[in-house]
Amino acid sequence: MLDEQNVIPYVRARLGDFREPARVTALGGGVSNTVLLVESGSVRVIVKQSLAKLRVEEDWFSDRERIFRESAAMRMLEKLLPEHSVPQVLFEDPENFAFAMTAAPAEAEMWKTLLLRGEISLETAGQVAQMLGATIVGTYQNGEFRRTFGDQTVFDQLRIDPYYRTTARRHPELAGAFDRLIRESGERRVSLVHGDWSPKNLLVSGQSVTAIDFEVAHFGDPSFDAAFLLNHLLIKSVYRAQWRPSYQRAALRFWDVLSGALPEGFDWFEAETVRHLGGLLLARVDGKSPVEYVKDEGMKEQLREMARRILLERPAKVSEVFA
Numbered sequence: 001m002l003d004e005q006n007v008i009p010y011v012r013a014r015l016g017d018f019r020e021p022a023r024v025t026a027l028g029g030g031v032s033n034t035v036l037l038v039e040s041g042s043v044r045v046i047v048k049q050s051l052a053k054l055r056v057e058e059d060w061f062s063d064r065e066r067i068f069r070e071s072a073a074m075r076m077l078e079k080l081l082p083e084h085s086v087p088q089v090l091f092e093d094p095e096n097f098a099f100a101m102t103a104a105p106a107e108a109e110m111w112k113t114l115l116l117r118g119e120i121s122l123e124t125a126g127q128v129a130q131m132l133g134a135t136i137v138g139t140y141q142n143g144e145f146r147r148t149f150g151d152q153t154v155f156d157q158l159r160i161d162p163y164y165r166t167t168a169r170r171h172p173e174l175a176g177a178f179d180r181l182i183r184e185s186g187e188r189r190v191s192l193v194h195g196d197w198s199p200k201n202l203l204v205s206g207q208s209v210t211a212i213d214f215e216v217a218h219f220g221d222p223s224f225d226a227a228f229l230l231n232h233l234l235i236k237s238v239y240r241a242q243w244r245p246s247y248q249r250a251a252l253r254f255w256d257v258l259s260g261a262l263p264e265g266f267d268w269f270e271a272e273t274v275r276h277l278g279g280l281l282l283a284r285v286d287g288k289s290p291v292e293y294v295k296d297e298g299m300k301e302q303l304r305e306m307a308r309r310i311l312l313e314r315p316a317k318v319s320e321v322f323a
Helices: 007-015 066-077 111-116 122-139 143-149 153-170 172-186 223-239 241-261 269-286 297-313 318-322
Strands: 023-027 033-040 043-050 089-093 098-102 191-193 202-205 208-211 218-220
Touching: 007 033, 007 043, 007 089, 007 098, 043 066, 066 089, 066 098, 066 143, 066 153, 111 122, 111 202, 111 223, 122 191, 122 208, 122 223, 122 241, 143 191, 143 218, 153 172, 153 218, 153 269, 172 269, 172 297, 223 241, 223 269, 223 297, 223 318, 241 318, 269 297, 269 318
Parallel strands: none
Antiparallel strands: 023 033, 033 043, 043 098, 089 098, 191 218, 202 208
16 A cells, blocks of 8 residues: 555656655545655645545445546546646556546645635635536536446445435435435436535635546436535535525525536426435435534534425425525
C-alpha cells in the first residue's frame, strides 16, 4: 500500500525527474481511498489508491477496480467541460489500483469548508449547477459513455446499499418507499452520474471550480446527483440555522441554473430529485455513512422528520422542500 514514506520514489519512477526536495501530505481520502499530495517546487501531484475495506465502523467492502472508472471519467469529461473543471490524469497503475492526477491550486478550498463557515456564494452554486448540467447534456444517451460506465456495481456497493437499503432496514415503515426509489431510479439510465456530487468534492479557487472523486461514476439517473448536492445544503441549513436563508438561496440558485440547462424531455427530473433528496437526507442520519458534523440527537430527529415528510408526501417542487 502507498503511504507517506514510499510515495515519492513511486511518483519519481513514473513521472521521471521529480526534483528534490519533495514533501508529502496525506489528504482525507474519505472512507474509501488513500490520497497523497506530493509537492516539489511548483509541481503538485495527487496519488490516489483505492481500499478494499472502507474506513467505517461497520463492514463495508467494494471492488478496488473502481479507481480506474474514476480516471476514465476524468479523461472523457475533460473533453466536454471547461478547462480545469476536472483534474488531468497523469498515469494509471493497474497492479496497485492507483493513479496520479494534477492537483488543484494550493489556495483552492473545498466548497464544504466555505459553506460551513458561512461563505455561501450564489455564483459558486451557479457554477456547480452549470458543470452538472453540462455533464448531463454532454453525455445524454451517449453510446460511448453508456458502454464505458453502464455497470452500476460500484454505485450499488458504495451508495445504494449503504445509503438506501441500510436505511430502509432501520426504518421498515419506509421500506416500500425506498424499494420503489431504488427500482425506478435503477431503470432510468440516461446520462453520466457522478454519484458523489458533494461540496467536499468541489474545489473552489477564485472563480474556478474543480470537480474530483469520480469513483462511483456510472451511466444512470442524474437526478441522484442533483439531490446529493441539494441534500448537503439542506442539512447545513439545519446545522447552521443562523445562515439558513443563505443556504436556501444557494440551493434555489443551483436548482434554477441546473433545470434551465437540461434538454427537452426532462419533465420527470424535479420530482425524482425530490424523491432522492428525501432518501438521501434520512440516509445521512441513519445509513452507514452518517454526516459527521451532526451529533445532536434533537437535530437528528428533526432531519428524520423532514425526510419522512418528503418521502411520504412527495412534494413536486424543490422550492417546496426548502420553504
